[in-house]
Amino acid sequence: MPTSKKQSSSLQEKPGISSPEITNIAAINQIKNKRRKQPSSQELIKGILEGNRTSLSRAITLIESTNPEHAAKANEIVNGCLAHANKSVRIGITGVPGVGKSTFIEVFGKFLTALNKKVAVLAVDPSSSLSHGSILGDKTRMEELVKDENAFIRPSASGDTLGGVARKTRETIILCEAAGFDTIIIETVGVGQSETAVHSMVDFFLLLKISGAGDELQGIKRGIMEMADAIVINKADGDNIKKANLAKLEFNRALHLFPAKKSAWTPKVSTCSAITKDGISDIWKTISDYFEMTNESGFFQEKRKEQNQFWLMETINEQLKSNFYNQPEIILQLEENKKAVQNDEMSPFAAAQELLKLYFK
Amino acid sequence: MPTSKKQSSSLQEKPGISSPEITNIAAINQIKNKRRKQPSSQELIKGILEGNRTSLSRAITLIESTNPEHAAKANEIVNGCLAHANKSVRIGITGVPGVGKSTFIEVFGKFLTALNKKVAVLAVDPSSSLSHGSILGDKTRMEELVKDENAFIRPSASGDTLGGVARKTRETIILCEAAGFDTIIIETVGVGQSETAVHSMVDFFLLLKISGAGDELQGIKRGIMEMADAIVINKADGDNIKKANLAKLEFNRALHLFPAKKSAWTPKVSTCSAITKDGISDIWKTISDYFEMTNESGFFQEKRKEQNQFWLMETINEQLKSNFYNQPEIILQLEENKKAVQNDEMSPFAAAQELLKLYFK
Known part of the structure; x- marks a missing residue:
């Protein structure tokens, strides 16, 4: 019987299910090696700069990922490529x-x-x-x-x-x-x-x-x-x-x-x-x-510079809004204030001020 | 000599300047009365609804004022008039x-x-x-x-x-x-x-x-x-x-x-x-x-409703931006990050993320 040692991978056996002491060391190591083979940011940057399409595709997949770890790695790669773009x-x-x-x-x-x-x-x-x-x-x-x-x-x-x-x-x-x-x-x-x-x-x-x-x-x-x-x-x-x-x-x-x-x-x-x-x-x-x-x-060149500025500001502004409109108490109060505005009980400006006070309190 | 009692109005005398005990009670009261005559929000609303142009002008002046007390009063008047607009x-x-x-x-x-x-x-x-x-x-x-x-x-x-x-x-x-x-x-x-x-x-x-x-x-x-x-x-x-x-x-x-x-x-x-x-x-x-x-x-009617919604959201969005871009530490870091973006040392998105982290910390 296996000991109660913590299971860190489904490649290892589950307690309560009888199985040999070790399932297949060779197979486990092979899979682990493949996992380890995820290239580093530096390796991907190097590959991209050499024109390697696999590196390029992998890096784009990181950009598209919603996983925060991938996002951090994608950031490193993008910043590393900027000077060559x-x-x-x-x-x-x-x-x-x-x-x-x-x-x-x-x-x-x-x-x-x-x-x-x-x-x-x-x-x-x-x-x-x-x-x-x-x-x-x-x-x-x-x-x-x-x-x-x-x-x-x-x-x-x-x-x-x-x-x-x-x-x-x-x-x-x-x-x-x-x-x-x-x-x-x-x-x-x-x-x-x-x-x-x-x-x-x-x-x-x-x-x-x-x-x-x-x-x-x-x-x-x-x-x-x-x-x-x-x-x-x-x-x-x-x-x-x-x-x-x-x-x-x-x-x-x-x-x-x-x-x-x-x-x-x-x-x-x-x-x-x-x-x-x-x-x-x-x-x-x-x-x-x-x-x-x-x-x-x-x-x-002027236009490219302006576009960079635009995206810098745009990203900030979108995030500010997203943070505001996703607060649970804002969501509730916004619904109420919208109704009050539609019923002419409150001006749009007074309604906005009330919500802002709630957010910044 | 006047006592050192706190001066609450320039209509009263200044310490160190000799003057009679009371300058002119009648004049002071007259001016104080005029000041008191500022109509209340309710009086202004009533005047506006009666079509009184002086009330209308006075209320608009409150709307245009940058004084926070006036703003509160203006808000009351606007909300009071909404149903009749x-x-x-x-x-x-x-x-x-x-x-x-x-x-x-x-x-x-x-x-x-x-x-x-x-x-x-x-x-x-x-x-x-x-x-x-x-x-x-x-x-x-x-x-x-x-x-x-x-x-x-x-x-x-x-x-x-x-x-x-x-x-x-x-x-x-x-x-x-x-x-x-x-x-x-x-x-x-x-x-x-x-x-x-x-x-x-x-x-x-x-x-x-x-x-x-x-x-x-x-x-x-x-x-x-x-x-x-x-x-x-x-x-x-x-x-x-x-x-x-x-x-x-x-x-x-x-x-x-x-x-x-x-x-x-x-x-x-x-x-x-x-x-x-x-x-x-x-x-x-x-x-x-x-x-x-x-x-x-x-x-x-549809368009007016949409416009109300627009101004509700617009006011919020403008205030969110104004709060962000007026933070002293954001002003400094934004300048630096803009430069980094222009020199291709940082992507616009990475630059934005750094600023947002600073703001929301």
Whole structure:
């Protein structure tokens, strides 16, 4: 019978169940060794800087983990990679479902790797915790790119708030850059708040559209068109070409009406077909022109600095709110005060002051 | 010589300065009586509900005061007026300097009082603490309206942040409504964040423009056009009429390209002249149509409820930030961490976490 010594692993036997003194020392040691093999932060940083994809993937998994130990390790890795990051162009691509984002990114990505670019494709999709990774979740939709050794595809981190997904994506960008990827594509779906988050982490923002009947801008969330550095009308092939050209005209007219951008860049409208590949090289030309111009003017670096500041403050502000709104007594009192405000018994400001007094007491 | 009894008022004499035992009892009592005459909250509420303009003005002064005692009293008054508020239409009017906002509001206000409306004109201008009340500060710019007994004009509360000015304006709206004003006009200058604040406190948002050469939309802050329920091209008189009509065409085309509004309202573009008064009644017709439609659909009440919720949360969030960023140790550490982020020694997220740990410790 085994002694009553504390069980530290289910690999060891349970008391009360008869078994030999030692089940299988060799097997236990083998498993223990494998467990021990979890690479250290330093090993992962080294691997990433050497361009090792397994190290990169493992580190991203740590970033995505909700385990606090993993979070600490992920922090070390991100901070260790920072000095080697930033040498890339970051391109955001958005568009409502149905515009052909995956197919476009597949073709555009292949075009870039043929130019010897190293391309990482990431996604921001806070809804993916519900839809189980609707964006990039099905890697088979990019079956050519996924096999390309100069491309790295990672689905959206899931099971989280937009703030959480955004943080994870931002940190993943840093690791990808440290691993030598020079072109980072961030995909997002054009419905919701996620475009604003993506806009705040990329250098260039591309809005993908298709031509449709009537109002060309239906279905785009307010403000997204104003964010775009380029609008590309996809599926401009076959019978669609004429409609696509008309849409191009209409978008050009609309963009002309917007106030000038801080970058001094005039957004470009073009058509393309992911099937015939027409217009793909023009898009890269537009993006290259943008980078040349903003590098020369200093706007490129300026914007990255601003984005860093933005995320620093944004993280703080989100945490402050999260701490407040998760206090049990605040949750209760907020419900009551909301009702009092709706019934005109209390002004919104008086209601807020009461809650703040409760929180800071 | 006076005794060393504690001096409680400068109306009493100072020790060391010879003077009669009592300076002037009659004078002191007279001044003390005047001081005592400050009306109570209940008296002010009663006055406001009777439509007494002096009570209204005094209560607004309490709202604008930075004295904590006044703030408590103001809170009582606002909460006492709440049940009698809300019976009005709230119209926001914005436009860059030079479009003729004051003249337009004067003419539009006179038009409304002629229809037996009771019109209150308020302003949101957080810059007024610097410019000493640029908006509505000079009441002589509305010399007809200011004399109108059915109009009440109040310049922007000054010396404060946008959040502060917004709160004071929101509370002033409540008092004006309780005093029987049925049409509230909120003026703001079309440069900065203040339009978003005003948009969140009005039912109808009017963008005032003039026709110019070339790009009609230059100088409007991003997003403002999307907020507008109506765009009015002012100064459409004399030689300007043709240009104004062209501008109207261009704006109509631009508005048509925006996604549909939640209110299901299609923004209207029109021209007007504050000099010839052409187009003024059409603007009121548009606004009336809007109110009829949104009242019927329920959107009107829905939006007001949402705005109340917005201001409840907004006040809380602003206070949480203000408390955090004003801690002396946070101010110091934030400076250091910002530098570390700019030098790529720390990720924005790690920098934020460090600060949050410091705050919540």
